[in-house]
Amino acid sequence: MRDAEEADELDQLVRQYVTPGRRYLKLGGSLLRMSGPERAEFARSLGEDAGKISDAGLGVLLGGSWRERKTAAWLIAVAGRTEFRERLGELLLASEGPYAGRAYCVALAGFGTAADAGLLVAYLDRYLGRPDLPYDQPAALGALLLLDARLRSDRAARFLTPDGLWERWLDGMPGTDLGSPAHQRDFIEQLCDFAAESGRGIST
Template sequence: MRCTDEEDERLKLIRRYVTPGRRYLKLGGVLIGMSGSDRAKFMRKLGQAAGEISPRELSLLLDGGWRERKTAAWLIAVAGRSEFRESLGELLLASEGPYTGQAYCVALTTFGTSADAAPLAAYLDRYLQRPDLYYDQTAALGALLLLDAKLGADHAGRFLTPNGLWQQWIDGPPSKDREAPDTYREFIGQLCAFADEAAKRCSTRRLGVTAAGS
């Protein structure tokens, strides 16, 4: 069956932005172990890619599989393209596939406004009531706590009350890690710091091109 023009274009985008150096596998916790020249090279190329890709191309990747969506979310975070806030929030809430939720949380956190807290809170409202599902609850809570720290807000507080939704999710089967919530905030903070570092190599970010004007 012949691919459509859109599918052909998406394949080209995957080869250009997603698979080089297995980028899609390194966007996440693997970054924390990077150092020296490897880290500098990865950050430079990530920032350059975020500056080169267009909003339309990002949308095509977000319509793809988990590798494309994960990479697109990171490129959005690095370029600060907050016009994708609603799309990322919808994808996070839908949780249609693996390995992507953390990237959506990172992107929303890098935007850094109270509007970005809303989809994170909506996600926690839905998925903390499902202790049988171990999805991206820890990433969402860490992101919300980090946003609260930046904004001087308390969006996460209601989830952390004694016997609140967070505790109910932790206590419910299957067994889960019992790290302190601040551990997840610190982890998301490290990932956001990587996005900020790569943003220094992003041409559109440096030039102050807003999402609406890109």
């Protein structure tokens, strides 16, 4: 009976927060291509839901598939719910599924502390040595560079030395154009700005 109740709860949360307007597909680069009115309405709706969903509901979504996890991470980012920092770091490091990792990076970058930078460093230490696993390394590096700029730190520097981990990781994927590290930083910054814009109306 408990399993059925949990499935019903997840289904209700998905219908309320994940699938309306195919939200889960728009959370990412698509946001940056929206027109002004569309962007404003999407940000308003996202902020409203980020303020409304409970911590328990977010926990349930984080236990779901990539659609639920991606949406939950964005709602967490918009509402600035730093109590989920460690959980997002664990999910990023585990990399159990596709498509959600960038959302974890956006949330961590938006939280903006040295603790968040440490979680990104742990991910890069593990996965930049694995060119056979092209997961969310660009997003994590971009998020770390953004945090470095905001915190006046240089945690990303050791990954970017000549023949360093980033360069060697790229060498393992010939023909793949991921843009420069600066491009990755700017992209994550734009997504963080959208999250901040969406969260401005949330009561604290």
